[in-house]
Amino acid sequence: MLDKKGDFGFPFYFFPAVTLLVLTLVFFGIIFFVVEIGKSPNLVIRSESYQDSSKLITVLNSHTKVQQSGVNLTISELISLASEDQNYKDELTSEIKFLLDKLPRIQVGETLADVIIATPASTRETIKEGHWILEIKTNNESFLNIGETQTLANNYLEQLIFIPLSDGNLAEVKLYLNCFACKAEDIDFIA
Amino acid sequence: MYKMNKKAISIVTQWIVHLVFLMMVIAIFLGVILKIQDNRLHNLRVEAREFAFTRDMLLATSNQISYNYNIDNNISIQTNNERCLVQAKYKNQQGVPVTFFCSKNNLAQLQESAQENNIRLVKT
């Protein structure tokens, strides 16, 4: 709105407009270049796509301290035994817990979000680490659930196997990672 | 006839100038979006890697296996068996192909035969 005499309104709209522009550029600059929200979704062919049930198979084939006829039973054999005799449930739980602790964990690091929200390190670790959960169902009913789930957490890397029990039925065994604030790259690393 | 005076022309001209600049920014933005949607180089890079990884996983089995790998109509894939180098390029374009190394296994054979829209991989 310039005329011969100059624009008297110029200082009133120019500086706020430029400030608004700069703030917009800084905001979107942080979004695109720092937080990288615009990252191409097709960028990485995820390890998760090539995932199989190897972790669960290894857990089920692992030998336990429980012996029968002088032979150490595997986890899958102990599940079958525990489904008949509930006294073995505690031992089965401790053996599985021992193995779940050995499965790969997500490495906790500090992110921009942590800095902004000022999350204490101990809380960050609990939230971000994720927990491996093993669920066993027999006759469509829950038989054993090992591991802690977190509220509002998502499940990743799910693996499912059916194993035969000595009474002729099948037990459904499911293993998955339960995590609240895990990044896709971290999940991919342990897939 | 209605005639515009100098002041009206001045105001209209300024609005037109504003619109022109706005259109320039919008045109750049739309052009960039179109380019992103058709990222031809990226598609070639992904195709070369997917094919190399498929080959790698077929060699992981101990049994005989055959697999039909589907590819885009426009893309051709060739493998240099000596170096195990996968080369992907667009069929109707000249130029340097996108390459990616696959893994060699001296103890197993993987045969490739290219068909119309797919490549048949057979592990013996």
Next chain:
Amino acid sequence: MNKKGIFDILEIGIYMFFVIVVSVFIFLAAFKYLNEKIDTTNLEISLLTKRLTYSDSCLAYKDSARVHQGTIDLAKLNFNTLTNCFSKESLGYVVTVTDIAGNVLKSASNLNARQEAYLPICKNVKGYHCIKKKNLVQYYDGNETKTGFVTVEVINLVG
């Protein structure tokens, strides 16, 4: 030029400046998106581990009955087996098997001289990406099958 003409040029100049600033920003964001590197080292180490543990031409334990996929035969873990079963020009790797307590049982690699030199200082070497991945696995020690870990450390030429 009169005073009004000068003001018009200044006005157009200011507008052009801001248009250029915004356009450059859009280009930078698009350029970053289009030219992002595809780093598949994570996936490659995952596929390598599966190949090593599933294929009997690699490390998988084979008895008279069948191939035990997911069980490593320690006797097979050596340079010759690794080089014959999985070799890639851009990638070198070290395979280490440990027991459940973390004690090293056996280790072998297929690294060439350059990869062996670069591996310990990988973070500071441009164009190389190194990753170490540990998996729960079964291994056969000649007598029986036990549960342990396989750690695969990879040095990958990406740049």
